[in-house]
Amino acid sequence: MMRWVIGSVMIAFGGILVWGVMSLPGGDGLTVKVEERMEMSGVTHPVTAVLLNFRGYDTLLEIGVLLLALFGVYSLRRSRPDPTGVSVSHPFLLALTRLLVPVMILMGGYLFWSGAYAPGGAFQAGAVLGAAGVLLYLNGFDLPGRKKEWLLRLYLAIGFVFFLGIGGGLVAAGNRLLEYPPDLAGSLIIIIEAGLTLSIGFILAELYISNSSLEIGPDVFVTEKG
Amino acid sequence: MNVMYLYAVVAVLLFVIGLHGVIAYSHLLRKIVALNIMGSGTFLLLVSIAYGRPEGGPDPVPHAMVLTGIVVAVSATAFGLALVRRLYSETGKPYLPNGDTEKSGR
Numbered sequence: 001m002m003r004w005v006i007g008s009v010m011i012a013f014g015g016i017l018v019w020g021v022m023s024l025p026g027g028d029g030l031t032v033k034v035e036e037r038m039e040m041s042g043v044t045h046p047v048t049a050v051l052l053n054f055r056g057y058d059t060l061l062e063i064g065v066l067l068l069a070l071f072g073v074y075s076l077r078r079s080r081p082d083p084t085g086v087s088v089s090h091p092f093l094l095a096l097t098r099l100l101v102p103v104m105i106l107m108g109g110y111l112f113w114s115g116a117y118a119p120g121g122a123f124q125a126g127a128v129l130g131a132a133g134v135l136l137y138l139n140g141f142d143l144p145g146r147k148k149e150w151l152l153r154l155y156l157a158i159g160f161v162f163f164l165g166i167g168g169g170l171v172a173a174g175n176r177l178l179e180y181p182p183d184l185a186g187s188l189i190i191i192i193e194a195g196l197t198l199s200i201g202f203i204l205a206e207l208y209i210s211n212s213s214l215e216i217g218p219d220v221f222v223t224e225k226g
Numbered sequence: 227m228n229v230m231y232l233y234a235v236v237a238v239l240l241f242v243i244g245l246h247g248v249i250a251y252s253h254l255l256r257k258i259v260a261l262n263i264m265g266s267g268t269f270l271l272l273v274s275i276a277y278g279r280p281e282g283g284p285d286p287v288p289h290a291m292v293l294t295g296i297v298v299a300v301s302a303t304a305f306g307l308a309l310v311r312r313l314y315s316e317t318g319k320p321y322l323p324n325g326d327t328e329k330s331g332r
Binding site: 003006007010011013014017018021022024029030031034046047049050051055058059062065066068069070072073076077121123200203204207208210211 | 246302311
């Protein structure tokens with residue numbers, strides 16, 4: 001009975017949504033406004049210009065959300081992850097990882113650099129680096145900086161710190177938050193993106209690694225009461 | 227009919243399928259997967275709106291929103307999975323306390 005009620009409500013809701021989407025006004029959206037101001041943005045790719053210049057707030061808050069999610073996962077885990085304990089260590093996976101990880105790091109660097117003028121940028125590059133970190137972890141390797149806690153924390157925070165530091169510096173210099181002077185915009189965006197690439201890579205890898213160390217195991221049976 | 231509307235309708239379909247999953251199932255892993263399907267529908271809608279421009283390149287603002295959204299969705303999923311795993315290791319059940327009596331919780 002209940003599933004039929006939910007199903008018919010969903011179908012009605014979907015119909016309303018389709019009607020709403022169909023009656024959206026067309027037009028150019030914000031394309032023309034973005035194109036008019038491309039020269040001031042310091043980059044030549046419009047998506048990068050929107051992400052890091054025109055809508056820089058969004059991206060600053062986004063890296064903040066990533067960090068907060070990682071803090072949440074950290075506070076839920078019970079122990080520090082031990083890569084040797086969860087290693088799948090299949091010879092084929094190990095060989096593939098040895099082959100792929102250097103290429104992935106190179107690919108991350110390329111994607112980060114190409115974001116200024118072509119599709120790419122810090123988030124794509126960070127995703128590739130994060131995947132490389134997961135591959136390393138699955139083979140029992142530590143992330144770089146694992147042995148020194150402060151170094152890992154620096155990698156995790158550097159994107160947000162650079163972003164906020166440059167934003168705050170601009171406020172101190174009399175601009176509004178994240179309002180870059182047009183002649184400096186290009187270099188400031190490169191600095192921010194470099195920090196973001198590193199941080200996003202490490203945060204994504206750490207999200208995976210910390211989730212895999214939450215110790216679901218024999219203790220499930222100990223704590224079960226019902 | 228414009229191709230944009232085909233993508234937009236598929237996007238709405240994905241969103242509704244995901245919403246149904248969030249409401250109808252009590253297993254929390256299913257809810258997280260369903261939330262991700264809802265998110266994919268939203269992203270597809272934004273991309274199809276950006277594509278709906280008569281000439282020239284697509285609108286960059288929705289594209290930037292999708293990039294932001296994907297990263298937020300990934301981090302929210304990771305946090306949700308951590309919560310579910312901790313709940314499972316505390317209670318032995320991947321359901322919310324009042325959800326484990328429902329029959330639909332497959």
